[in-house]
Amino acid sequence: MRSKILLVILCAFHSLFAAAQFSDNFNDGNFTVNPTWVGGTADFTVNAALQLQSNNSVASSNFYLSTASTKATVAQWDFYCQFTFNTSGTNYTDVYLTASASDLTNTNTTGYFVRIGNTDDEISLYRKDAGVAAVKIIDGANGTTNTSNNSIKIRVIRNASNQWSLLRDLSGTGTSFTSEGLVTDANYLTSAFFGIWIRQSTASFFQRHFFDDIQVQDYSPDITPPAISSATPTGVNTLDVLFSEPVAATSSQLAANYFVSNGIGSPASAIRDATNNALLHLTFAGSFPNRVNLQLTVNGVQDLAGNSLNNGTASFSYFVPIQYDVLIDEIMADPTPLVGLPDAEWVELRNRSGFDINLQNWRIGKPGGQSGAMPSYLLKKDSFVIVCTGSAVAALSAYGPTISVTSFPSLGNAGDLLYLRSPEGTIIHSVNYTDAWYQNELKKQGGWTLEMVDSNNPCSGMSNWKASTDPRGGTPARKNSVDGLNADAIAPRLLRAYAPDPLHVVLVFSESLDSTRAAQAASYSVSDGIGPAQIALPLSFSFDRVRLTLNTPLTPGKIFVTTATGISDCSGNLIAAGSNTARVGLPANLDKYDIVVNEILFNPKPNSNDYVEIYNRSNKILNLKNAYLANRNTSGAISSITQLSAEDYLFFPQDYCNQCRVWNTYL
Known part of the structure; x- marks a missing residue:
């Protein structure tokens, strides 16, 4: 009987409990x-x-x-x-x-x-x-x-x-x-x-x-105060603070409840986000220093239950990316025939800055155009991410972090110039690759990636890139299979110069330069009374050219000497005396017999090339961009017309050009 009564009581209790909750x-x-x-x-x-x-x-x-x-x-x-x-x-x-x-x-x-x-x-x-x-x-x-x-x-x-x-x-x-x-x-x-x-x-x-x-x-009372989930700079004087839970409007919007170290102090305003009540937008009167670790301290901010955060802290740093902070570290330009990776083109980015970087609004491109903006993605320091078109994300995500962009550029199998641009418009890195960079005749046929060897040597071109040695054909989102030391000990050389007009001179160097050093106008001078440059502008995407604006115009028909000092490549090698000067002047119109063919090799040895030697027999500075080489048969028909240079290339009086390589054309 007792057991039956107990059973009835338990059932009744269960029914009441179920109805209560x-x-x-x-x-x-x-x-x-x-x-x-x-x-x-x-x-x-x-x-x-x-x-x-x-x-x-x-x-x-x-x-x-x-x-x-x-x-x-x-x-x-x-x-x-x-x-x-x-x-x-x-x-x-x-x-x-x-x-x-x-x-x-x-x-x-x-x-x-x-x-x-x-x-x-x-x-x-x-x-x-x-x-x-x-x-x-x-x-x-x-x-x-x-x-x-x-x-x-x-x-x-x-x-x-x-x-x-x-x-x-x-x-x-x-x-x-x-x-x-x-x-x-x-x-x-x-x-x-x-x-x-x-x-x-x-x-x-x-x-x-x-x-x-x-x-x-x-109801279980909330007795846990809010915590700071993140503090993210959104501008030079703005900071977004995300809490672990929604916070009360009054206490969270009291500017005195926030304080930033290094003399920044409290914000001028604190505004709770209109849709996310856990997010605060802080605006400060002063600017954050660049690349300096700062500490935010929060006191008195309450959650909706009235629990107050006291002495909450979070570290952050305002960071404006500069050249070579993020690198194009691996390129899958020709995925077929398949070796072991998906049939998709992609590039790998590596953060070598020492700071976490949000890639939101970054873009990858080629001279003909650029991709859509990258999504919000925090690329941790010394980490990698794959960038591709949207349709390739599912396949490539199996190998590591992957983000997509619209209008991902088509990667040329034989070569291409790729660049990485920050939201501020800065060209952070560029790679002008060719299929010779594989340094392997089999692998350049497809299925293998190009990998950078030494990320501390990002602008040495072919000497710092190789075909992947990973059996899958590449190392997406991982350290490169060819990763190693490959220091650049070779200083840049000033190869030549040309003048597009009397007030401008363009210098052409042997490799990419440190764009910050290269932008110092005082590093350049022109002889014969022209003097220092007024403005120096490193030219993207490769930064191996610098455009100078002069204070005094060049005189037609006169040869000047331009000198570059104190500039370096991106590995820090300074240009040396003896390789830092180049002649320049304003080119004159090309007339008949100004340039003559002086020597011909039409039957070269095996593995060699045909060539002609040309000679400037005039007293004028000439531009090889305006000259062409062609064949003419016995009947006078002209064929195989070839421009001697695709860009401005000065040919000075009494100079020879003997088997010189000018924009992939043997003269």
Whole structure:
């Protein structure tokens, strides 16, 4: 007998507990059992998405469902709702958190409900007293539901002191709640039901109410203060601070609660994000120093439960990327025939700066155009990321971090000039590769990547690149298989110069330069009274050319000498005396017999080349860009016309050009 009594007591206790706390996500496809909802059961349905959906097609009607729920104090209510219409005074929903009876239309039913919509398009908390109109006790912000698609997560908390908190998340995810307000009310301390009551007007609103993920449970007070998740500079004097949870508007927007080291101090303003209440935007009066580690300290910022963060800290650094901070470290230009990697073109980027870098709005390109902006992606120091077109992400992600860009440039099999551009417009790195860089006749046929050997020697060209030795054909998102020491000990040389007009001179060097040093105008001078340059502009993408603006124009017909001092390549090798000068002048028009063919080799030894030697027999500076070499047969027909230089190339009086290689043409 005792065991039977005990069993009855346990069953009764279980029933009460189940009614006190319940949840329903409608994954069972119904609302008739577990738990059982009553009321206008024909007015609702569980749809294919396993959501409770209104199913009433009567204009100017109201209808409801309710289910047993005895939880009324020290409680938390959560539910998702969606209304695919703009709410109004005749189209709104009341979600009863507590109700004294199952019939929500009975004027004597008492309790508390959240009204979503009404004339002010708001989310508010009401108290329902017997026989009288409901009383609004938390007045939510107007206009909240004045959209054609309202997807909302709502949370209501009632603590042990009978203080009510109404929160809503308009993203519908429950990750970014905003408080609609607080109120203390203890009029009703018990409940019998939870329910949904809908008012609709015309057919435009039929079957457009959706509910899901309903949960009623004990409230466990939040006693954990917010923490700083990240501090990210967004500009020279702006900082975004992300907290671990939504924070209160008043305390979070008090600028004095934030302080940055190194004399920066407190911000001039602190503004909570309009949609993410865990995110603060700080603006400072002074600028952050570049590449300096700074510390943010936060005191007094509270979460929505009133827990205060004290002495919270986070490190950050404002960082403007410069040349060679990030490198194009590996190139898959010709993926077929397949060796072991996917059939996709891609490049690998490596961060060698010593700082984490967000690649948002970076671009990769070629002289003919550039890709779309890269997405937000934090490239950690000394780490790698694959960049490709969107269709290749799924296949390449198996090998490591991968991001896509629109208009990813087509990579030429035989060679191409690629560049990496920062959001500030700086060319961070460029690679002008050819298939000779593979240094392997078999691998250059396809399926293998080009890998950089030494990332501390990023501009040495072919001497610092090889075909991958990894058996898969490459090492996407990993250290290169050919990685090793390959220091550049060779200083740059000034190869030549030309003058596009009297006030400008372009210097051509043997390799890429340190663009910062190369931009110092005082490093260049021109003889015969011209003097130092006024402006020095390193030319992208390869930075092996510098355009000088002169203070005094060049004199036609005169040969000048330009000198470069104090410049270096990107490995720091300084240009040396003896290889730092070049003749320059303004070219004259080319006349008949100014240049003559002086020597011909038409039957070379094996593995050698045909050549002709040309001679400038005039007293003029000539431009080989304006000269062509051609064949003429015995009948006088001209063929095989070849421009001697694709760019400006000065040929000085009484100079010879004997088997010199000018833009891939043997003269």
